[in-house]
Amino acid sequence: MKLKNKLYQILSKLKHMQPIDNSIVSTLYTLSEKSLLPAIIFVILITIFLYSELSYSIVLWCSVLVAFLLFRLYCAYLFKRSPQTYSVETWHKKFMISAFLTALMVSMLGFLFIYYLNDYYQLFIVASLLGLTAGATTSLSSDFRIAIMYISIIMLPLIVSMAMLKTSLAFILPVLITLFFLSQILMIFNSYTQEKEIKELKVQQNLLHNLFSEVPLGMFSYDKNLNILDANKHLNKMFEHKNKNIVGMNLHSLHDTKFIDILNHVLIQGPQSYTGPYVAINGNQFWVEATGFPFRENNDNILGGIGIIEDKTKEYMNRKELKSLHITLQNQIEHNQFLLQENKQFIADMVHQIRTPLTVIMTNTSLIEMKTNEQVSSYITQINSAINMLSNSYEDLSYIISNDTIKYKPTEIDFTDFLNERIDFFEVIAQANEKIISTNIASDIKVHMNDTELERLIDNNLSNAIKHSSDKSEIEIVLKKINLDIVLQFISRGENIRDVTKLFDKNYTESYGAKRSLGLGLNMVKMICEKNSIDYSAHSEKGINTFTYIFKV
Numbered sequence: 001m002k003l004k005n006k007l008y009q010i011l012s013k014l015k016h017m018q019p020i021d022n023s024i025v026s027t028l029y030t031l032s033e034k035s036l037l038p039a040i041i042f043v044i045l046i047t048i049f050l051y052s053e054l055s056y057s058i059v060l061w062c063s064v065l066v067a068f069l070l071f072r073l074y075c076a077y078l079f080k081r082s083p084q085t086y087s088v089e090t091w092h093k094k095f096m097i098s099a100f101l102t103a104l105m106v107s108m109l110g111f112l113f114i115y116y117l118n119d120y121y122q123l124f125i126v127a128s129l130l131g132l133t134a135g136a137t138t139s140l141s142s143d144f145r146i147a148i149m150y151i152s153i154i155m156l157p158l159i160v161s162m163a164m165l166k167t168s169l170a171f172i173l174p175v176l177i178t179l180f181f182l183s184q185i186l187m188i189f190n191s192y193t194q195e196k197e198i199k200e201l202k203v204q205q206n207l208l209h210n211l212f213s214e215v216p217l218g219m220f221s222y223d224k225n226l227n228i229l230d231a232n233k234h235l236n237k238m239f240e241h242k243n244k245n246i247v248g249m250n251l252h253s254l255h256d257t258k259f260i261d262i263l264n265h266v267l268i269q270g271p272q273s274y275t276g277p278y279v280a281i282n283g284n285q286f287w288v289e290a291t292g293f294p295f296r297e298n299n300d301n302i303l304g305g306i307g308i309i310e311d312k313t314k315e316y317m318n319r320k321e322l323k324s325l326h327i328t329l330q331n332q333i334e335h336n337q338f339l340l341q342e343n344k345q346f347i348a349d350m351v352h353q354i355r356t357p358l359t360v361i362m363t364n365t366s367l368i369e370m371k372t373n374e375q376v377s378s379y380i381t382q383i384n385s386a387i388n389m390l391s392n393s394y395e396d397l398s399y400i401i402s403n404d405t406i407k408y409k410p411t412e413i414d415f416t417d418f419l420n421e422r423i424d425f426f427e428v429i430a431q432a433n434e435k436i437i438s439t440n441i442a443s444d445i446k447v448h449m450n451d452t453e454l455e456r457l458i459d460n461n462l463s464n465a466i467k468h469s470s471d472k473s474e475i476e477i478v479l480k481k482i483n484l485d486i487v488l489q490f491i492s493r494g495e496n497i498r499d500v501t502k503l504f505d506k507n508y509t510e511s512y513g514a515k516r517s518l519g520l521g522l523n524m525v526k527m528i529c530e531k532n533s534i535d536y537s538a539h540s541e542k543g544i545n546t547f548t549y550i551f552k553v
Contacts, residue, residue: 020092026083027142028095033076035139039132040069046109046128053117061113065105072098096146103153106132110158114165122165126173129158130180137184144192148185155181218309221295224267224302226251226260235309246281255279259290259307266292266305275312287316408450410532415445415486419458419479426462434472437462441479445486447551453528458488460521461547465492468545486551497540504536 047062075098079091086094109125117125133151140147155177163174218235222228228249235246251260256279262272271293278288289310294302423437430437447454465475469492478489502508504526529536535550 020089022083022088024142025079025088025091025095028140028146029076029079029091031139031142032072032095032099033080035135036069036073036076039135040066042128042132043069049124050113050117050121053121054113058113061105061108065102068098068102068105072102092143096143099140099146099150100153103136103150107154107157110154111161114158114161126158126162126177129154130177133181133184137188141188141191141195144188147188151181151184151188155184218311219306220246220309221304221306222251222263223304226263229304255281255283262290263292263305263307266294266307267302270294285313286311287313408453410448410450413447413449413451413454415447415454415479416441416443418451418454419477419488422455422458422462423477426459426466429463430466430475433466435466435469436472436474437477438474439477439479441477442481445479445481447486447553449532449551453532457525457528457534457549460525461490464521464547465490465545468492469494470543484553486553488549488551490547492545493543494545496543497538497545500538500540503538 043062043065047058050058075094078085083091106129110129114122114125133154136150136154137147140150159174159177159181162177218232220228220231220235228246228251231246251263254260258274258276258278262274265272271291273292274288274290276287278286278290280286289312290307292305292307294305296302419441420439423439427437462475462477469475473493476489476491478487478491480487497503498510503510504522506523508523526536528534529549533552535552537548539546539548
């Protein structure tokens with residue numbers, strides 16, 4: 001009972017030493033398919049050679065063995081054609097049993113027929129069995145258990161038979177055959193051990209290869225001359241090396257040389273790291289974190305290095321953008337504080353702007369109450385002028401407030417009639433301010449523009465000309481066509497403009513006190529001109545101020 005348990009433990013241990021899988025079974029059948037036909041030919045040649053000594057007994061042996069080998073060849077064909085017919089374990093058992101039966105029939109030469117032959121034929125059988133054993137060592141090497149059992153079935157009976165034969169070589173031959181047998185066993189076991197180590201190395205190699213290939217970091221290896229030996233797909237994807245194979249490239253040929261000193265130091269000083277900008281081969285800019293370390297032989301000699309690169313561009317840009325947003329926010333806060341101060345000033349100026357015409361209206365209304373009808377007309381003119389000034393200010397404010405939200409669509413406008421209408425509107429204001437408006441307006445001029453924006457452009461220039469021209473002076477309005485361009489000019493006489501370059505800037509004004517203005521009108525005119533591709537300019541010389549607007553047709 002103990003012996004049975006011990007044997008079971010040994011068999012279980014042998015089974016777990018080399019688990020049965022599809023690759024082992026496939027190799028066994030593939031090699032047997034290649035070796036069985038030569039084995040059949042070899043058996044027939046042995047039979048022919050021994051026929052003179054053993055007659056029909058060797059023919060019977062040959063017939064049975066050849067038939068069985070043909071059956072094994074058919075099984076190998078079935079496995080090749082339909083491996084799914086049986087499980088892997090069943091195919092393995094079939095092969096093992098047929099191999100052992102083959103070995104048993106072959107071994108009959110060594111423990112049965114050898115006794116009926118002379119020394120010469122005995123040596124022939126020994127040589128034949130040794131040859132078959134050596135061939136089996138190769139063809140059955142994928143499963144060391146079957147290989148050892150196969151040659152044991154053939155060799156052990158032969159060793160015993162040679163020891164029992166009383167020949168001149170009765171001592172030396174068994175010893176030599178035993179040594180050959182042991183060497184074959186040792187060769188099979190060494191082959192198994194080496195194959196096992198190779199499989200383990202392949203597993204490690206596949207693991208490292210998968211790690212190298214699939215890790216979401218750019219990885220590459222290089223030799224001591226800084227030639228790239230290998231690079232994973234993530235490195236190519238990261239730096240967009242679509243049509244360029246960087247394997248074999250020397251790192252000295254890179255456009256950006258920041259890495260070269262670091263990679264050299266890796267080979268001398270050990271692991272190194274770098275964080276900063278990097279320009280790829282295709283010119284794209286990155287922000288990277290790179291680490292390099294050497295790889296060595298078993299004797300600790302350095303063979304080269306491995307580089308690992310992580311793309312930190314997005315994180316760097318996010319940090320940079322966050323910093324930029326912080327600065328923008330700070331600037332916006334300062335700008336809002338400035339706007340708040342401007343709004344306070346605007347309200348103060350607006351109050352002044354509205355107060356003046358209101359004062360005129362109220363004063364003249366009081367005077368009307370004190371005068372006769374004949375004396376009323378001049379006061380009425382003053383009131384109408386003030387009302388028109390208020391209306392103009394209101395329209396300016398309305399446009400400033402709404403131009404960002406309302407889309408002012410252009411239409412076909414009769415420029416000549418439109419300009420005359422606006423001059424008529426301001427005639428009352430001019431009379432009230434003792435100014436004369438003269439015109440030089442060409443007839444039948446058309447322009448494609450929004451009427452509200454054209455009105456603001458004309459009204460602001462007329463208002464400024466009346467407000468800032470000298471007392472009892474003439475204001476000239478010119479509208480003409482030069483080639484394909486339409487030219488509109490406002491010419492007035494008064495103090496020279498101190499800085500025409502700033503005149504159209506927001507909140508810029510050269511008038512204070514009684515003629516204090518908001519500094520918004522000409523800036524609004526500038527916005528309208530830029531929106532409609534109108535060239536604008538101001539010229540001031542010898543007390544004549546000219547504002548010119550050129551409409552491209």
